[in-house]
Amino acid sequence: AQTVTQSQPEMSVQEAETVTLSCTYDTSENNYYLFWYKQPPSRQMILVIRQEAYKQQNATENRFSVNFQKAAKSFSLKISDSQLGDTAMYFCAFIASSNTGKLIFGQGTTLQVKP
Amino acid sequence: DAGITQSPRHKVTETGTPVTLRCHQTENHRYMYWYRQDPGHGLRLIHYSYGVKDTDKGEVSDGYSVSRSKTEDFLLTLESATSSQTSVYFCAISESRGKEKLFFGSGTQLSVL
Numbered sequence: 001a002q003t004v005t006q007s008q009p010e011m012s013v014q015e016a017e018t019v020t021l022s023c024t025y026d027t028s029e030n031n032y033y034l035f036w037y038k039q040p041p042s043r044q045m046i047l048v049i050r051q052e053a054y055k056q057q058n059a060t061e062n063r064f065s066v067n068f069q070k071a072a073k074s075f076s077l078k079i080s081d082s083q084l085g086d087t088a089m090y091f092c093a094f095i096a097s098s099n100t101g102k103l104i105f106g107q108g109t110t111l112q113v114k115p
Numbered sequence: 116d117a118g119i120t121q122s123p124r125h126k127v128t129e130t131g132t133p134v135t136l137r138c139h140q141t142e143n144h145r146y147m148y149w150y151r152q153d154p155g156h157g158l159r160l161i162h163y164s165y166g167v168k169d170t171d172k173g174e175v176s177d178g179y180s181v182s183r184s185k186t187e188d189f190l191l192t193l194e195s196a197t198s199s200q201t202s203v204y205f206c207a208i209s210e211s212r213g214k215e216k217l218f219f220g221s222g223t224q225l226s227v228l
Contacts, residue, residue: 004157045158045205045219091157102173103148103217105157 002027004094006106013082014114020067021077021109023092031097034068034075039108040088048090051075082113118142121206121220129228134193136223138206140186146209147189148217149173149181151202158205164189196227 004025013019025034036048051059051068058066063083067076079086092106118141128134138147146165150158150173160173162181170181178200180192193200206220 006157043203043222045207045217047216047218050216093158102160102163103158105159107155107157 002029002094002096002104004092004104004106006090006092006109008109009107010110010112012112012114013079015082015084017082018078018080019082019111021079021090021092021111023075023077023106025073025075025092025094025104027073027094027096029096029098033095033097034066035093035095035103036064036066036075036077037091037093037105038086038088039091040085045091049077079111084113084115087111087113119206119208119218119220121204121223123223124221125224127226127228128196130197131195134196134225134227136191136204136206136225138189138191138220140189140208142208142210142218143186144208144210144218145186146211147183148207148209149179149189149191150205150207151175151200152205152222153202161191161204196225198227201225201227 032053034051038046038048049059049061049064063080065078089108089110091108093103095103120139122137148163149161152158159175161179164170164183182190204223207217209217
């Protein structure tokens, strides 16, 4: 079975600093995609970043970047220059290319950015 | 933002009553999904659809049924609601299989008393 684990239920960071959210996953698949979603208090699910497993280069989107370690099955999210608007719950998610629709989510990490 | 509308936004119902949640999209995407979100579990897939009248079960499908008679609409039905189905329900859509860039609706908060 494929699983996604986020071991940090809650984290906090000072505004303008850098924070890293951890995610590990378990799969026997070789082709898959990994995602980080952000859910602010508005409840809207927002795609932050996406990584294709066959690409060795880590994905980046402005202040957000990932550290993808395929052998270790690790997919952490780094947020640089944290802003108050980054306060949200963050979900790591996985899907195997062979599994239509079966996006598997971690339990979530609540991040609070403090002024 | 992707055109996804969930209705109702909030609903309170009693145990044993039927409930239908609606998801409507204007993107003409082929794939549609229903997830539920519960504390400590993240989001879990209930059912999904890969075309009109084509649906399949997710990991937490017991007690739920779905229907998709048109590309734009995907209905989730709780035939006889139970308190364990109190949750936030999200609809999502995607255009292509495998890459799974999902766009989510705003969610429906369902409380079963």
